[in-house]
């Protein structure tokens with residue numbers, strides 16, 4: 001039985017807007033095992049980013065986590081103090097966002113932005129003392145000088161940039177985000193995320209804004225980093241292709257709920273939920289003409305007044321009478337394969 | 346382009362600026378009604394004396410000729426002779442410019458020292474009592490005319506509370522050796538502590554009055570910039586990296602929000618130079634503004650021209666400083 005790193009249980013998040021209460025997450029549950037690459041897939045607005053933000057306890061203002069548990073390494077993150085959360089963010093749990101142009105601070109150098117993360121979370125006294133001894137030949141020092149500490153941080157920054165195979169790391173350290181290409185910026189953001197050896201790395205649409213070749217390079221890099229650092233990944237995307245290439249297991253989200261969760265192979269070979277089937281039909285096979293792409297009919301529901309019962313029922317080709325009344329619970333229908341649908345209950 | 350190349354180009358641009366400013370000031374000041382020859386000769390002088398004075402001042406020549414002669418002398422550093430003081434304008438200006446620079450620098454410091462913290466507090470305590478209080482303060486700031494504020498402050502602090510002196514740059518009873526003309530600097534250089542305290546004491550009310558609107562402007566602008574910056578993605582990332590509130594606000598948010606504030610500070614500096622005409626007059630402050638104001642009243646053409654040109658130079662230099670600061674704050678700007 002693989003060890004569970006993160007367990008999200010019955011997570012509910014509401015946004016209290018002027019137009020009404022947006023029930024963005026309506027009882028989301030899933031588990032992520034240590035060392036795996038877990039995918040979270042779904043159409044835009046289904047709540048993927050809100051799920052990620054909840055894990056970091058950084059849900060934006062009118063939003064609030066109203067119910068649920070987020071158990072990370074056996075402890076409920078929702079019960080932690082803000083201070084404890086701050087220590088976890090960036091060190092144990094790190095995130096890479098989709099658009100490195102807006103997520104990097106335009107007026108700070110790349111080196112500075114990576115260095116501040118390291119300074120905040122890592123105690124580099126030992127490294128700095130070593131530098132003090134070996135390079136400044138100051139053997140009597142008990143506390144490292146500021147200079148040695150700065151040097152130690154700088155080396156860690158360079159190391160992080162080398163890890164993400166950034167070309168010319170020494171040059172990039174002093175550059176500003178606008179001086180880098182899109183792919184390099186994304187590498188810089190990944191370097192920032194891995195700079196403190198996180199156990200859990202979330203990639204929220206980390207390759208969406210990149211062109212296909214660079215997207216491929218970044219995904220390769222991420223897979224490679226996962227093996228080298230031994231971290232666990234959560235890959236958020238709306239692209240089934242990326243899931244197929246990178247993830248061990250996947251959860252399909254629909255309108256703030258988990259529709260189906262299983263091993264990736266299984267989802268592709270034997271999708272059970274009608275929504276998953278629709279999603280898979282919607283991706284063009286390489287041999288197919290793109291024109292025959294079959295979109296799922298209907299619209300993503302409005303989450304202020306979501307459809308009662310199964311939130312997918314207005315678009316579901318197999319909807320039954322019970323579907324509009326009773327919300328289907330997520331249940332295991334086969335070992336390791338969970339579905340929330342009345343067809344399987 | 347390198348920074349020094351940019352600097353040279355900017356400094357050279359000051360020349361056409363001065364030509365433009367001089368042309369406009371020259372034309373406008375000679376078009377206003379009034380007879381400077383009559384004012385200079387005295388109200389009871391005979392018509393002959395007035396004509397003689399007109400000739401002596403060169404006012405009988407056609408305007409373009411007058412302008413040409415003026416510019417020729419300007420090239421030799423000669424700004425003509427003041428009609429009011431009967432001394433070379435350049436000498437009058439040399440005596441007075443440190444007073445104005447000292448006053449505007451003090452006002453600018455007050456704007457920065459008060460405006461920026463008020464803006465930060467407002468933004469970080471959005472919609473709390475302290476935010477409302479500082480917004481009311483800034484509303485007062487932008488809506489109160491400075492001459493009115495000056496009179497009210499004089500009434501309260503000088504007449505009734507007797508905390509601050511009514512005018513002048515320093516108590517004449519305190520001897521201060523003039524080295525640079527900047528009182529604060531001179532008293533530091535001569536280690537004259539009483540003079541230092543006394544001149545700062547004299548500076549507070551006029552500098553505060555001059556800077557009051559600026560405090561309000563900076564507070565409002567910084568507040569809205571910071572509120573905007575707080576919703577930006579890079580703040581989200583900084584928080585996701587576990588950065589403490591202090592670093593998020595003072596490093597990530599403030600730095601980005603200061604960029605537009607610096608531009609406004611530059612514009613404000615120009616406005617403040619204009620404000621010195623009124624403030625220096627009300628506070629009997631020996632500076633260029635007061636000199637300029639009485640020059641206008643007395644139709645003292647050479648003095649008006651001199652003050653205007655000097656103000657244009659000060660303004661251009663201030664803008665240059667701000668542009669350099671701007672490049673430092675915003676790495677996306679390169680020359």
Ligand SMILES: Nc1ncnc2c1ncn2[C@@H]1O[C@H](COP(=O)(O)OP(=O)(O)OP(=O)(O)O)[C@@H](O)[C@H]1O
Pocket residue numbers: 015017022024042043044045046047048049050051060061062063205238303
């Ligand atoms: N600040 C907010 N105010 C109100 N509602 C919000 C806010 N942020 C998110 N939501 C709601 O939460 C829902 C989920 O948003 P989320 O950003 O998680 O979607 P997503 O699955 O990440 O989509 P995308 O693929 O576009 O990134 C949205 O439909 C939206 O209604």
Ligand code: SF4
Pocket residue numbers: 273274275310311312313314316317318319320323328340341342343
């Ligand atoms: S519960 Fe009903 S409506 Fe929902 S997916 Fe299953 S069959 Fe379709």
Ligand SMILES: [Mg+2]
Pocket residue numbers: 048049050204205
């Ligand atoms: Mg998203």
